[in-house]
Amino acid sequence: xxxxxxxxxxxxxxxxxxxxxxxxxxxxxxxxxxxxxxxxxxxxxxxxxxxxxxxxxxxxxxxxxx
Amino acid sequence: xxxxxxxxxxxxxxxxxxxxxxxxxxxxxxxxxxxxxxxxxxxxxxxxxxxxxxxxxxxxxxxxxxxxxxxxxxxxxxxxxxxxxxxxxxxxxxxxxxxxxxxxxxxxxxxxxxxxxxxxxxxxxxxxxxxxxxxxxxxxxxxxxxxxxxxxxxxxxxxxxxxxxxxxxxxxxxxxxxxxxxxxxxxxxxxxxxxxxxxxxxxxxxxxxxxxxxxxxxxxxxxxxxxxxxxxxxxxxxxxxxxxxxxxxxxxxxxxxxxxxxxxxxxxxxxxxxxxxxxxxxxxxxxxxxxxxxxxxxxxxxxxxxxxxxxxxxxxxxxxxxxxxxxxxxxxxxxxxxxxxxxxxxxxxxxxxxxxxxxxxxxxxxxxxxxxxxxxxxxxxxxxxxxxxxxxxxxxxxxxxxxxxxxxxxxxxxxxxxxxxxxxxxxxxxxxxxxxxxxxxxxxxxxxxxxxxxxxxxxxxxxxxxxxxxxxxxxxxxxxxxxxxxxxxxxxxxxxxxxxxxxxxxxxxxxxxxxxxxxxxxxxxxxxxxxxxxxxxxxxxxxxxxxxxxxxxxxxxxxxxxxxxxxxxxxxxxxxxxxxxxxxxxxxxxxxxxxxxxxxxxxxxxxxxxxxxxxxxxxxxxxxxxxxxxxxxxxxxxxxxxxxxxxxxxxxxxxxxxxxxxxxxxxxxxxxxxxxxxxxxxxxxxxxxxxxxxxxxxxxxxxxxxxxxxxxxxxxxxxxxxxxxxxxxxxxxxxxxxxxxxxxxxxxxxxxxxxxxxxxxxxxxxxxxxxxxxxxxxxxxxxxxxxxxxxxxxxxxxxxxxxxxxxxxxxxxxxxxxxxxxxxxxxxxxxxxxxxxxxxxxxxxxxxxxxxxxxxxxxxxxxxxxxxxxxxxxxxxxxxxxxxxxxxxxxxxxxxxxxxxxxxxxxxxxxxxxx
Numbered sequence: 001x002x003x004x005x006x007x008x009x010x011x012x013x014x015x016x017x018x019x020x021x022x023x024x025x026x027x028x029x030x031x032x033x034x035x036x037x038x039x040x041x042x043x044x045x046x047x048x049x050x051x052x053x054x055x056x057x058x059x060x061x062x063x064x065x066x
Numbered sequence: 067x068x069x070x071x072x073x074x075x076x077x078x079x080x081x082x083x084x085x086x087x088x089x090x091x092x093x094x095x096x097x098x099x100x101x102x103x104x105x106x107x108x109x110x111x112x113x114x115x116x117x118x119x120x121x122x123x124x125x126x127x128x129x130x131x132x133x134x135x136x137x138x139x140x141x142x143x144x145x146x147x148x149x150x151x152x153x154x155x156x157x158x159x160x161x162x163x164x165x166x167x168x169x170x171x172x173x174x175x176x177x178x179x180x181x182x183x184x185x186x187x188x189x190x191x192x193x194x195x196x197x198x199x200x201x202x203x204x205x206x207x208x209x210x211x212x213x214x215x216x217x218x219x220x221x222x223x224x225x226x227x228x229x230x231x232x233x234x235x236x237x238x239x240x241x242x243x244x245x246x247x248x249x250x251x252x253x254x255x256x257x258x259x260x261x262x263x264x265x266x267x268x269x270x271x272x273x274x275x276x277x278x279x280x281x282x283x284x285x286x287x288x289x290x291x292x293x294x295x296x297x298x299x300x301x302x303x304x305x306x307x308x309x310x311x312x313x314x315x316x317x318x319x320x321x322x323x324x325x326x327x328x329x330x331x332x333x334x335x336x337x338x339x340x341x342x343x344x345x346x347x348x349x350x351x352x353x354x355x356x357x358x359x360x361x362x363x364x365x366x367x368x369x370x371x372x373x374x375x376x377x378x379x380x381x382x383x384x385x386x387x388x389x390x391x392x393x394x395x396x397x398x399x400x401x402x403x404x405x406x407x408x409x410x411x412x413x414x415x416x417x418x419x420x421x422x423x424x425x426x427x428x429x430x431x432x433x434x435x436x437x438x439x440x441x442x443x444x445x446x447x448x449x450x451x452x453x454x455x456x457x458x459x460x461x462x463x464x465x466x467x468x469x470x471x472x473x474x475x476x477x478x479x480x481x482x483x484x485x486x487x488x489x490x491x492x493x494x495x496x497x498x499x500x501x502x503x504x505x506x507x508x509x510x511x512x513x514x515x516x517x518x519x520x521x522x523x524x525x526x527x528x529x530x531x532x533x534x535x536x537x538x539x540x541x542x543x544x545x546x547x548x549x550x551x552x553x554x555x556x557x558x559x560x561x562x563x564x565x566x567x568x569x570x571x572x573x574x575x576x577x578x579x580x581x582x583x584x585x586x587x588x589x590x591x592x593x594x595x596x597x598x599x600x601x602x603x604x605x606x607x608x609x610x611x612x613x614x615x616x617x618x619x620x621x622x623x624x625x626x627x628x629x630x631x632x633x634x635x636x637x638x639x640x641x642x643x644x645x646x647x648x649x650x651x652x653x654x655x656x657x658x659x660x661x662x663x664x665x666x667x668x669x670x671x672x673x674x675x676x677x678x679x680x681x682x683x684x685x686x687x688x689x690x691x692x693x694x695x696x697x698x699x700x701x702x703x704x705x706x707x708x709x710x711x712x713x714x715x716x717x718x719x720x721x722x723x724x725x726x727x728x729x730x731x732x733x734x735x736x737x738x739x740x741x742x743x744x745x746x747x748x749x750x751x752x753x754x755x756x757x758x759x760x761x762x763x764x765x766x767x768x769x770x771x772x773x774x775x776x777x778x779x780x781x782x783x784x785x786x787x788x789x790x791x792x793x794x795x796x797x798x799x800x801x802x803x804x805x806x807x808x809x810x811x812x813x814x815x816x817x818x819x820x821x822x823x824x825x826x827x828x829x830x831x832x833x834x835x836x837x838x839x840x841x842x843x844x845x846x847x848x849x850x851x852x853x854x855x856x857x858x859x860x861x862x863x864x865x866x867x868x869x870x871x872x873x874x875x876x877x878x879x880x881x882x883x884x885x886x887x888x889x890x891x892x893x894x895x896x897x898x899x900x901x902x903x904x905x906x907x908x909x910x911x912x913x914x915x916x917x918x919x920x921x922x923x924x925x926x927x928x929x930x931x932x933x934x935x936x937x938x939x940x941x942x943x944x945x946x947x948x949x950x951x952x953x954x955x956x957x958x959x960x961x962x963x964x965x966x967x968x969x970x971x972x973x974x975x976x977x978x979x980x981x
Contacts (some may be wrong), residue, residue, distance in 0.1 A: 022144070054143065
């Protein structure tokens with residue numbers, strides 16, 4: 001099985017975490033933080049979270065190992 | 067000034083490069099070293115999701131509403147995390163059912179319905195032709211802008227005759243490329259290796275181009291590049307970027323959801339992600355590599371947007387063109403060319419794959435069913451294969467021409483620019499049937515049809531028609547309120563949801579209608595036979611291993627008819643090969659022996675599905691086989707029975723295996739018992755025999771004494787003497803039998819001391835002294851000085867010695883015999899040998915003397931012993947860990963030796979230790 005049940009469960013968890021971090025009212029709070037170093041914090045936050053989510057997914061999938 | 071021929075030349079060179087890559091990949095596949103086998107190639111091919119709309123349009127969207135472009139890529143990222151279940155199921159089911167398009171996928175799930183396949187095709191074509199037009203526009207514009215180098219000039223609006231129109235020429239060439247690499251064979255389940263390789267290559271090119279311009283712009287913004295940019299001020303155009311907002315949250319969420327669904331449901335995405343998938347395991351890497359690609363291609367969108375706004379502050383330059391106009395403004399011709407090629411990649415990739423996918427759907431799910439209905443009355447043409455291919459090629463050309471037409475009519479109209487997301491909502495209508503089909507056992511054909519239709523109609527009403535109104539093709543009043551002036555039915559504010567973003571609004575209402583009616587109509591009746599069986603195949607795809615399928619079919623068929631049917635589509639040679647392989651798989655030598663049973667029919671259906679789609683294949687095979695329809699109950703019974711039978715037979719196998727083992731053990735035990743029984747019988751008969759003999763003589767002599775009063779005293783005394791000795795012998799025998807029995811059954815008590823053999827030998831000699839004297843035997847002892855210490859039971863060892871000595875004395879010649887006892891060092895212990903100079907033991911009897919009741923015959927003498935002495939001695943010596951054996955030859959006397967292991971504590975001691 002390419003993706004064992006455990007890996008799928010963890011990825012589902014990651015999906016939900018992503019939903020929370022990126023698509024819940026939580027994001028609106030970040031928006032209110034304004035700017036830092038001339039760049040909006042929101043932009044930093046979104047791209048950084050995006051990268052972290054991808055990294056965690058890559059790690060989860062590679063740990064299932066083959 | 068970049069000359070037109072140069073640009074054209076480079077474009078052709080690039081397309082030629084694509085041909086070369088595709089050709090190279092197909093060559094490698096033919097040699098068995100497929101390039102597609104690499105999971106990274108698969109993940110890159112998925113990036114065909116990023117079209118010219120991504121390449122040019124992201125920057126445009128960013129200037130309008132800050133981060134509004136992001137959810138189109140964040141959605142697919144999150145959805146990718148669910149691919150381990152969702153996409154995997156789709157791939158597995160599609161491989162099993164030889165599915166060739168999303169229309170096929172949906173139609174096959176709900177009873178292999180042709181109407182459903184047709185509806186999905188219609189929705190897809192209507193929804194996506196404008197999207198194709200958008201790509202053609204991008205090619206046209208990028209060409210016009212590049213030619214204007216070094217001036218930054220927006221493309222003129224329309225007015226060109228079509229034969230001189232770049233977009234038209236591009237459309238023709240794209241059609242040619244799509245036909246060449248997508249429609250060479252009919253068996254669409256063969257992967258288009260060349261195509262996938264070319265698409266993956268294009269994904270790399272567009273990423274590279276974007277990163278190049280992005281880096282260049284970022285360096286310029288930071289002041290490190292060649293041409294410095296004006297400093298970032300708080301100018302109004304920049305505000306969306308410097309103060310990006312997410313609100314309202316529902317739009318953010320809605321667009322993500324939309325994009326997340328589209329990334330799998332768009333026909334081109336389904337084609338590369340599911341149909342072209344060569345290995346399930348590739349999905350694992352795609353789960354994170356594809357989102358990574360999306361991240362990388364979006365990293366520089368904001369910097370480019372900012373740079374564009376700074377460079378062109380007066381707003382005359384359309385933000386969608388910043389990617390090209392920026393390098394032109396900075397006088398970087400090669401960078402501009404690179405960006406142009408990147409945009410070309412993005413556009414051509416989308417168009418080629420989308421048109422191939424759409425043409426497959428049109429030929430299999432739209433045209434063919436209509437033709438099949440006609441052929442019920444008239445015989446179909448002989449070469450159906452070529453006909454279908456021609457239909458597909460025609461479909462590709464028509465779709466591209468329609469795209470061009472749409473572009474030339476829409477021009478700058480609103481309808482084109484916003485069509486991207488509107489197309490997504492159209493494709494999202496497929497989501498309820500697909501997701502429901504994969505995770506829900508319910509759902510009927512009518513439910514799916516009505517749900518799709520409802521969603522499609524709401525889409526038209528809330529999104530498509532308003533877009534026409536906004537571009538002036540319909541009166542604007544259309545948008546203000548609904549039919550009959552009812553505000554509650556206004557296209558942009560249905561049921562009072564006014565003020566919403568139209569995409570969110572349209573998505574919400576279309577999906578609500580879709581899902582609601584799908585569920586409602588599905589609950590009007592239970593799923594029928596085919597639907598139920600397909601439901602199990604789809605929903606349980608991850609649980610069962612590939613291949614386990616109970617063929618559900620009843621009917622009559624002839625293999626020859628099936629073969630000729632298949633030949634019509636696949637050609638005689640490929641049909642023959644396929645059937646031969648199948649016959650081989652069933653263990654038959656040739657196709658003649660193939661039975662026309664359910665399994666064969668299923669095989670033919672699957673084979674044909676790859677070429678003409680599941681629904682049509684079923685129809686064709688049904689026409690040949692005169693199928694009888696099964697009722698649901700029968701189907702479920704068959705399925706249940708099959709799975710029950712499987713479970714039972716597994717249990718049976720295990721039980722019978724356990725039984726076999728138990729039986730084998732029992733058999734062995736039985737044999738052992740039988741043997742022991744026999745031995746016991748032998749022993750019993752021997753013992754009773756031995757006992758009877760002395761008893762008989764005792765009785766005889768006793769009777770004589772009793773009956774004959776005339777016996778004199780001397781005689782009486784002699785007879786009584788015999789009686790006494792026989793009684794003694796009898797009692798000795800009984801004792802020995804008991805002794806042997808006790809030793810053999812292991813119930814004897816064994817003491818274990820360190821004893822000195824010399825002392826024991828002396829003891830034994832003393833015990834047999836009288837007997838030896840009676841026989842007139844001379845005993846000679848040959849004992850070493852060193853103490854021979856062994857571990858064992860002293861009394862038993864003495865018993866052995868006594869036995870050996872008395873045997874020796876018995877056989878030594880009367881009066882002048884010599885018995886010799888020799889104690890020496892053995893191979894791993896101490897050896898005692900007792901020898902006599904009697905007649906000896908024949909060689910054949912050397913082992914037999916140790917058998918129970920064996921007595922060596924002595925000429926003329928009555929057997930005096932019991933025959934148990936040596937066996938008992940052997941048991942004793944064996945129990946002490948030693949061995950005893952006989953050494954002799956006839957006429958040379960007998961010698962019995964036994965060896966006992968030295969006592970470990972005393973094995974190397976020199977000093978004597980006397981008991």
